[in-house]
Amino acid sequence: MPTESDESNHMGFLQLALAEAQKCIPTPTAFCVGAVLTVHYPADSKSVTLATGYSRELPGNTHAEANALAKARTMSKEQLKELIPTLPSDFTIDDVLSHADIYTTMEPCSVRTSGLAPCANAIIDARIRKCFVGVGEPDDFVNCEGAQKLKDAGIEVVWLKGLEGECLSAARKGH
Numbered sequence: 001m002p003t004e005s006d007e008s009n010h011m012g013f014l015q016l017a018l019a020e021a022q023k024c025i026p027t028p029t030a031f032c033v034g035a036v037l038t039v040h041y042p043a044d045s046k047s048v049t050l051a052t053g054y055s056r057e058l059p060g061n062t063h064a065e066a067n068a069l070a071k072a073r074t075m076s077k078e079q080l081k082e083l084i085p086t087l088p089s090d091f092t093i094d095d096v097l098s099h100a101d102i103y104t105t106m107e108p109c110s111v112r113t114s115g116l117a118p119c120a121n122a123i124i125d126a127r128i129r130k131c132f133v134g135v136g137e138p139d140d141f142v143n144c145e146g147a148q149k150l151k152d153a154g155i156e157v158v159w160l161k162g163l164e165g166e167c168l169s170a171a172r173k174g175h
């Protein structure tokens with residue numbers, strides 16, 4: 001069972017993801033989503049923020065989760081080592097990501113019509129441990145099966161309770 005402080009940690013990181021979602025430039029044809037990648041290395045240590053991302057932050061019709069992953073991959077070894085001093089000397093970014101969790105205001109997408117890879121695939125490829133979700137994706141655009149896709153790949157999906165309304169209204173800003 002998670003302890004009370006774990007619970008408030010999770011909500012704290014979801015709040016951070018929500019703050020990222022608020023940075024999105026709204027568009028009628030897509031959602032505004034925020035994501036936070038956290039890492040705890042070794043596994044029983046406290047989580048720290050590795051990278052953040054929001055919808056369309058990087059050029060193109062990019063998504064929050066994929067952007068957070070892309071930003072983490074551009075970090076230098078020195079930056080990573082400073083953030084996570086417990087890393088072994090021969091670490092790679094893949095080692096770091098395999099100790100990472102992602103918090104997202106909305107269920108990661110499983111279908112993309114734009115030609116970019118769905119976020120669920122990016123999360124699976126990075127071997128992220130757990131995915132904490134603020135709210136399920138409504139079927140405004142496509143039928144999302146992101147959570148199921150992650151579970152099928154062995155990634156734990158945790159639905160956080162309490163900020164569903166905030167996550168949804170942030171997502172639909174501009175609609």
Ligand SMILES: [Zn+2]
Nearest residue numbers: 063109118119
């Ligand atoms: Zn996506």
